[in-house]
Amino acid sequence: MWFEINVPIEIGPTEDGLSLRIQWTKEHESVFSPRELRLACPCAGCVDEFTGEKILSEEQVHQNIYPLSIEYVGNYAIQFSWSDGHNTGIYSFDLLRSMCSCDICSSN
Template identity: 40%
Template structure:
């Protein structure tokens, strides 16, 4: 399967809205959940895969300050807590897409509708 590339990415204070295509497939990735999902070496221990980032230390009003494309495969988010080393690949983002259609598809996978 080719690398997914979003049609549009919109930064909002409450998260990122990613449009996957022009047909209306889009989803809001909530800021806090996205920040917690960061897989960089500072947030996840590379050896053990253990999460180093404690949800309790994250500011409640965490928000993305800026978003930059990383090649054609992902994006880097600069967060209001000063963090900005994590790269979110489109593959991971699409796999974790929080829209109703994808969530439903994952929940009922294999059963067909």
């Protein structure tokens, strides 16, 4: 059976080491800054579970935040340990894919 799920072929730092690069296919990659990812944390402490409203505010996230580690969660998500001690967010590949701001995705 074929499930249409977004699974990257590669996840790693960009060449300058400042951002995270997610390679979805040979032709498609997303680049995210650590801060943008931290701000998009989908955990119950950062987003209200019931209303979907964001609890986390921009001011709460340090400009120089960075991930201490990145781990795979099953085959559908990754989890970051952030330098501010936060690590409860599980970022599904669907979420990350929907955050992609490359030319192709942002023109849709």
